[in-house]
Amino acid sequence: MASRGGSAHRANGSRDKICHFKLVLLGESGVGKSCLVLRFVKGEYSDHLEATIGAAFLTQTVNLDDTTVKFEIWDTAGQERYHSLAPMYYRGAQAAVVVYDISDGDTFVRAKNWVKELQRQASPSIVIALAGNKADLKDIRKVHIEDAQSYAEDNGLLFMETSAKSDQNVQELFLAIANKLPKSASGSPRTGTLEPNVSDRMRQQGNGGCCKS
Amino acid sequence: MRQTHSTGSDSSLSTCMSSRDPSTSPQTVPKKRSFTITSIENGKFQLNFDLQRSHNPPSSPPPISPSSPVPIITTTPTPPSPPSVTSPLANGLIHPSLPAFEHTLPNGTERSESPNEAHLTPSRLTNREADSCTPVAQQNHELSPSNPDLSASDHDRASSGHDTHTTMGSSVENLLEDSPKGAAGKQSKKKRWFKRRKIKQKHLKQQVSLQENRPVEDVAVKKERSKTHDVSFEGGDDGKRQSLTRGAGGNAGQVDSVDTGPRMNTLMKRRSNTIIEKYRAIVDEQKKKEVPRVVKEKLESLPRFVHVKVGEMCAEEFRESLFCTQLEYKLRAALQNVHTPLTSDLGDGVRGYEVARPDLKWQLTSLLESGLQRSRWVHDNMESALLAETLNMLSQLPDSLVGVAVSTAHEEHRRRQAYADYLVKSHMRFLDVRLQVGAVQTTVDRYQDVLREQFVQFAVREFLDSRKEQLEGLRDSLVSLPLADERCSLMTERVEGLSEGLMEQQTWRDWPGENVEMVTSYLEDQLFSLLYLHVFQPNCDLDRQRDELYSAHLSRLSEGLTPTHPSLQISPVSHIYHSGCPWMSAQKHLKAMSVFKSPRGKVRCIAESCRVLISLLQYAKVGSPPGADDLFPVLVYIIIMANPPALLSTTQFIKNFLEDRLVGEENYWWVQFSTAVEFTKTLE
Numbered sequence: 001m002a003s004r005g006g007s008a009h010r011a012n013g014s015r016d017k018i019c020h021f022k023l024v025l026l027g028e029s030g031v032g033k034s035c036l037v038l039r040f041v042k043g044e045y046s047d048h049l050e051a052t053i054g055a056a057f058l059t060q061t062v063n064l065d066d067t068t069v070k071f072e073i074w075d076t077a078g079q080e081r082y083h084s085l086a087p088m089y090y091r092g093a094q095a096a097v098v099v100y101d102i103s104d105g106d107t108f109v110r111a112k113n114w115v116k117e118l119q120r121q122a123s124p125s126i127v128i129a130l131a132g133n134k135a136d137l138k139d140i141r142k143v144h145i146e147d148a149q150s151y152a153e154d155n156g157l158l159f160m161e162t163s164a165k166s167d168q169n170v171q172e173l174f175l176a177i178a179n180k181l182p183k184s185a186s187g188s189p190r191t192g193t194l195e196p197n198v199s200d201r202m203r204q205q206g207n208g209g210c211c212k213s
Numbered sequence: 214m215r216q217t218h219s220t221g222s223d224s225s226l227s228t229c230m231s232s233r234d235p236s237t238s239p240q241t242v243p244k245k246r247s248f249t250i251t252s253i254e255n256g257k258f259q260l261n262f263d264l265q266r267s268h269n270p271p272s273s274p275p276p277i278s279p280s281s282p283v284p285i286i287t288t289t290p291t292p293p294s295p296p297s298v299t300s301p302l303a304n305g306l307i308h309p310s311l312p313a314f315e316h317t318l319p320n321g322t323e324r325s326e327s328p329n330e331a332h333l334t335p336s337r338l339t340n341r342e343a344d345s346c347t348p349v350a351q352q353n354h355e356l357s358p359s360n361p362d363l364s365a366s367d368h369d370r371a372s373s374g375h376d377t378h379t380t381m382g383s384s385v386e387n388l389l390e391d392s393p394k395g396a397a398g399k400q401s402k403k404k405r406w407f408k409r410r411k412i413k414q415k416h417l418k419q420q421v422s423l424q425e426n427r428p429v430e431d432v433a434v435k436k437e438r439s440k441t442h443d444v445s446f447e448g449g450d451d452g453k454r455q456s457l458t459r460g461a462g463g464n465a466g467q468v469d470s471v472d473t474g475p476r477m478n479t480l481m482k483r484r485s486n487t488i489i490e491k492y493r494a495i496v497d498e499q500k501k502k503e504v505p506r507v508v509k510e511k512l513e514s515l516p517r518f519v520h521v522k523v524g525e526m527c528a529e530e531f532r533e534s535l536f537c538t539q540l541e542y543k544l545r546a547a548l549q550n551v552h553t554p555l556t557s558d559l560g561d562g563v564r565g566y567e568v569a570r571p572d573l574k575w576q577l578t579s580l581l582e583s584g585l586q587r588s589r590w591v592h593d594n595m596e597s598a599l600l601a602e603t604l605n606m607l608s609q610l611p612d613s614l615v616g617v618a619v620s621t622a623h624e625e626h627r628r629r630q631a632y633a634d635y636l637v638k639s640h641m642r643f644l645d646v647r648l649q650v651g652a653v654q655t656t657v658d659r660y661q662d663v664l665r666e667q668f669v670q671f672a673v674r675e676f677l678d679s680r681k682e683q684l685e686g687l688r689d690s691l692v693s694l695p696l697a698d699e700r701c702s703l704m705t706e707r708v709e710g711l712s713e714g715l716m717e718q719q720t721w722r723d724w725p726g727e728n729v730e731m732v733t734s735y736l737e738d739q740l741f742s743l744l745y746l747h748v749f750q751p752n753c754d755l756d757r758q759r760d761e762l763y764s765a766h767l768s769r770l771s772e773g774l775t776p777t778h779p780s781l782q783i784s785p786v787s788h789i790y791h792s793g794c795p796w797m798s799a800q801k802h803l804k805a806m807s808v809f810k811s812p813r814g815k816v817r818c819i820a821e822s823c824r825v826l827i828s829l830l831q832y833a834k835v836g837s838p839p840g841a842d843d844l845f846p847v848l849v850y851i852i853i854m855a856n857p858p859a860l861l862s863t864t865q866f867i868k869n870f871l872e873d874r875l876v877g878e879e880n881y882w883w884v885q886f887s888t889a890v891e892f893t894k895t896l897e
Binding site: 055 | 824840844891892
């Protein structure tokens with residue numbers, strides 16, 4: 001279907017330097033993927049949230065020096081039994097954040113598996129970030145920061161220990177990803193024929209948290 | 214001390230006075246005077262008269278009778294009298310207390326009154342004193358034999374239910390006892406009074422008369438009045454009647470004394486003495502009561518620099534002073550933009566102003582100074598001026614009085630709290646209304662969308678009608694093609710061609726860019742609806758068979774499926790989501806998929822189902838929004854339970870014609886859904 005001028009105009013807007021990126025969140029269930037992304041998008045921690053409907057799909061815009069990066073953040077089911085379905089999610093993603101819980105060693109092992117899988121199966125240019133979440137629980141830490149740091153360096157990953165609860169390194173993590181993403185490629189997902197009515201309705205309902213910042 | 218107000222709608226009176234009434238003072242300087250009383254009662258009469266007595270020689274006092282009181286009150290050198298003074302006169306219910314003054318007048322025969330009464334000459338009466346006359350007048354009225362008159366000739370007026378009359382009851386009795394003659398002399402007085410009244414009425418017929426205070430309702434008199442615009446008052450004192458006649462044209466006033474004998478004079482003298490004493494007592498009492506007001510008025514009238522000596526004031530004085538009022542106002546204005554200590558600790562600490570806090574002045578000063586620096590920094594000159602002024606005033610204040618000023622301001626602030634609360638409430642209501650308006654707006658917008666959609670649908674149908682032959686050709690080609698892939702690519706190609714053809718039409722030339730997608734998607738919907746049979750299950754029987762098998766698989770799975778199934782494990786520990794099971798409203802949208810014949814319509818159903826589902830989960834999981842971990846197993850569950858017809862063909866249909874073009878949230882939901890469908894295939 002021909003994507004006419006109108007659609008292209010819509011997707012990129014009048015500001016021509018908006019890059020759309022698909023970012024998938026991977027990690028064992030319960031490591032705080034949703035909280036991390038909510039902290040990034042809404043600036044809130046889930047303990048105080050009342051009205052946010054779902055954190056499965058959210059968008060957030062990050063302003064860089066010369067470009068604006070718009071993240072489409074895809075949350076994924078992290079349970080082991082759904083692991084085989086993961087490729088359907090990270091297909092076409094330009095960035096992935098692999099999250100583990102610093103107070104749970106198993107989640108770090110799983111995170112390593114995710115990284116391995118991404119390096120093997122995902123797009124070669126995908127930017128992978130490793131996030132040790134729940135950094136506020138230092139007292140019951142199971143994963144040493146040095147281990148994670150060295151693992152990230154060995155595998156060319158971005159690494160940060162984050163805390164959605166105390167808002168530690170959350171914005172920094174996503175900013176680092178935005179900086180590392182290749183802007184020229186403009187990972188703009190297929191612009192085109194998303195029906196305006198549907199998208200308008202989506203925006204009105206705000207279910208997906210279409211953030212326009 | 215009571216003051217009566219004319220509340221009856223039937224009466225209004227405005228009195229305009231300029232300068233002193235010459236008739237009341239022997240030292241009157243000849244002046245032009247205007248005296249206007251307008252009284253409208255029951256629409257019966259309107260009375261105006263102007264007094265111009267430029268020719269009154271100071272040496273010869275005007276021939277006003279000793280008992281002509283009206284000018285005394287009404288011509289006090291005050292600006293337009295307050296209604297409390299004038300309206301009782303207008304009502305005619307209250308007799309001015311004028312007998313008290315009558316005998317102080319420089320009337321030749323009646324000047325032998327007590328010299329003490331001289332201070333009551335009208336020129337010395339202040340406005341307030343004039344006010345206080347009224348109750349005396351009321352009492353006097355009740356004492357006077359005009360009471361029978363009230364019941365006889367003026368009964369209509371008396372029955373008008375004026376409160377002053379009824380509430381005077383108790384004092385009337387007391388005063389009657391005090392009266393020189395007492396109740397015993399009442400009867401004879403009454404007789405005399407009626408006699409005089411007859412004479413007077415006769416008199417009235419001949420001349421335009423102004424009687425003291427009470428308009429008489431006699432028909433004859435009324436007739437006279439309507440012609441001559443005169444006011445007629447009854448004398449309030451002891452049955453003594455006077456007619457004060459004024460020329461309608463405002464000429465020199467004449468006062469006729471009727472029936473004034475030496476016996477009456479003695480009686481009157483005694484009576485008036487009593488009344489004067491009563492009046493004085495009342496005035497004194499009122500003065501005592503009004504001490505604070507007097508102090509305040511005096512202070513306000515003083516020039517400002519006097520207040521520099523504020524340090525010498527005691528707390529009470531200071532509290533009443535203008536300086537304090539101004540400082541309090543400035544403090545409130547200056548501190549309203551900062552976190553005001555007045556509302557918190559500072560104010561609480563000094564609620565009793567006698568509590569002197571030594572650091573209070575310092576605290577306040579430093580607070581204001583920091584504010585001053587800030588306002589200077591942001592070039593807010595008006596605020597700087599205010600703060601500087603406040604600081605200046607504060608610096609003049611001794612420590613002991615700072616607490617007074619702050620507590621005054623605190624008290625004022627507290628008094629205004631209700632209004633502030635009201636504003637906050639109003640603002641909340643405003644926000645609420647805005648929210649409601651927003652909801653209405655959404656509804657209205659939807660109407661607009663529907664109308665636009667209707668128009669687009671109509672136009673697209675028209676277009677397709679014009680391309681009937683082309684469509685038939687396409688249908689034939691699709692039927693003739695054996696392979697599904699070929700059918701799909703042909704369909705895609707033709708749809709693109711047709712939508713380009715559609716957009717070239719004149720109709721869409723000025724169509725806004727953002728709505729172009731809507732037009733093409735409606736065309737697409739129409740085309741898929743027309744050719745659905747040939748493109749939905751391109752492999753025909755094979756596809757149908759597959760769908761049936763899969764549907765049977767799902768129905769097998771659904772038997773005895775619980776949220777705790779090992780492959781689902783929907784909130785296995787907390788069971789928080791189980792209350793919403795089986796999430797029928799989300800299933801409903803999945804089941805509706807088969808109704809829509811276009812891939813986009815089906816994806817819309819999927820996205821809507823997922824959104825409904827996650828909102829249901831949101832309401833179950835209090836305080837923390839659900840993510841994909843929570844959603845996915847539930848999605849699998851509802852797919853199995855809903856078992857939508859031809860599910861595999863549907864997913865394939867979307868993959869063939871739409872998947873590549875999906876973006877954003879719809880794409881996400883589609884991926885979640887198709888992943889869940891894939892997962893159900895693996896379940897046993």
